Amino acid sequence: MVSFPDVSITVPEWVQREVRPGERYVMPEDRMRFVISLAARNIERETGGPFGAAVFERDTGALVAPGVNRVELSLCSAAHAESVALMVSQRVLKTHDLGAPHLPKLELVTSSQPCIQCYGNLWWSGISRLVTGTSVAQTTAIGGFDEGPVPSNWAQLLRDRQPAERSMEVVEGVLADEACKVLELYARKGGARY
């Protein structure tokens, strides 16, 4: 007897069709351009909010898994782009710890700096580097999104994390102008904010 439903979080059908696992995005800008294009396509196809993210192998740039905002269509307030990319990657690699010793070093690239929720998810995800596009200030100013009480020293807290092998590199503001444009497009279209 099933008393409680399973939670199911999926990437959109167009992601399954258009995005290839293992495809290599060599340069940091290639990776950021890819996640910005996820955000843009997520608006165009009306499959969620204006955010894209992906987990890559740091050294090779091979794509592990993409994520887009799926809050409304997955009926799940936790289904922000970053968290979807992390959760799908953990499923792809069959571990809850993306920092497990048998894995290559992994990074999360996101079109917008994580909100308080995705910031929290980073801590137990196992990724060793985070690369962001727009800042919280830009996401709030342009998109009108509430990002929650992200501490001003958020990046330093990740860098200073103990034990040292769990500390995280943080690279901010890659292609931020291009990432801002997607938020501007969404704001002009009058999309939902959540």
Next chain:
Amino acid sequence: MVSFPDVSITVPEWVQREVRPGERYVMPEDRMRFVISLAARNIERETGGPFGAAVFERDTGALVAPGVNRVELSLCSAAHAESVALMVSQRVLKTHDLGAPHLPKLELVTSSQPCIQCYGNLWWSGISRLVTGTSVAQTTAIGGFDEGPVPSNWAQLLRDRQPAERSMEVVEGVLADEACKVLELYARKGGARY
């Protein structure tokens, strides 16, 4: 063609068998005792870590959905007890917003104060009250768990949230001694920490 797997988060089979949706837990202590018993059973049956949580209707005490820690068995670092309870509840009520106007007021009761990840999840969940058992200090001292950089004024930030209709009541330390006992049991058994 499916390139990327679905994420699936489930409650354990014993929860499906032993817990009844809609059952009423009238007093605050009844609700806390129930989530502590979820944590204890999750250890006994070896289905996850020593944490339990549940979403209830505030006025009636009717159970919406329970959650237990499912990190290892769901291959998902986000599957902490509180987040599982929130995600399953959103699925039960068919909305990403547990604060939607058509719903009764809902609360999350958790055997341990939320870590940085679950703290972040609270912000977009829509619950209007949080009730905790052990504090972060107790969870760390007894269970050896890393709870991340939860701000010292975390409860006040939830209470002061704007707009005012999104502010959250926070009640701390309900049956904390009983909640501590489950962490002590887990520590004695030498369970995994994640």
